[in-house]
Amino acid sequence: MRALALILLVACSPSPAARGGVAWRRERAAPGRDTIVFFALPGRDLSERMEQEALRDAAVLEALARGGFDAVRLDGFADQRLYAQWIGGGEGMGVCALDAEGSAVAARAGLQDAPELAAWIGFVAARRPAVAAARRAVAAAPQDPQACYRLGLLQLELGQRSGTETLLAAAGDGGIADAWQRLARLFALDGQLQRAREWLQRAEPSASATATDGYLLFKERHYVDAIGALDAALHDRDLGDDRQWVELCLGKALHESGRDKQAIAVLEALLAERTGSTSEGAAVAALAHIRSPDHGHSH
Secondary structure, eight states, X not given: OXXXXXXXXXXXXXXXXXXXXXXXXXXXXXXXXXXEEEEEOTTOHHXXXXXXXXXXXXXXXXXXXXXXXXXXXXXXXXXXXXXXXXXXXXXXXXXXXEOTTSOEEEEXXXXXXXXXXXXXXXXXXHHHHHHHHHHHHHHHOTTXXXXXXXXXXXXXXXXXXXXXXXXXXXXXXXXXXXXXXXXXXHHHHTTOHHHHHHHXXXXXXXXXXXXXXXXXXXXXXXXXXXXXXXXXXXXXXXXXXXXXXXXXXXXXXXXXXXXXXXXHHHHHHHHTTOOOOHHHHHHHHHHHHHHSGGGOOOO
């Protein structure tokens, strides 16, 4: 059953006129439209906070309008099967993006503060042409390692778990060495740390592999070692597009090791870039947690 065929529950009702014409509502989503779905956990503090704050935020509603998305809410308790299908990890709260055919293309589990959520919605919108092209390439040549790698990498960036392991494994088996550390990152993001270590052992040395190792060390709570690996990755000129994500991870690792002054400096420098990225949005939440530990956060 697809979300486009569901009658949805109300999350909140901001004025459409005041918020770019987008509201989270109970009506059926319009056929043929991309949709952002929020899975709520009614009665849970973080879920209630996200509904009352992030989903009502002007920047979030403007991002929905700019991307041409419908916005709907589901109950994460009642719709556990759909949550597992579209998002996967986590306890039942999160957001996902569905394409016009009702297929999930992006997902983020857990609490999302407004800056991070708005940036993520914009990122999903910007990646739509690339995802469509990558899907066509895989459909035309399912055994092509490069095609599998491109789509697998996009899905990893977007948080779409379904099929990503298969795509990246096919790419690795086809000779694309970077696919192995990407697989390790996929499993680390899902909290499957032993599996992540197994994939990382197959990876060749690279700046991105060092970054993945640093993130995995962070998830394993080896914060001092994580800081060393993440810092080494940042000083490698070949790091490329992972840089902001690594800076975010480094800031979090510094905080967890009790070095808040350095953590704040790293995260503020990341925010100062003002690119509107999801890493910058996450840095806002990380800084809020450091300055107010009861703010709530996730790793």
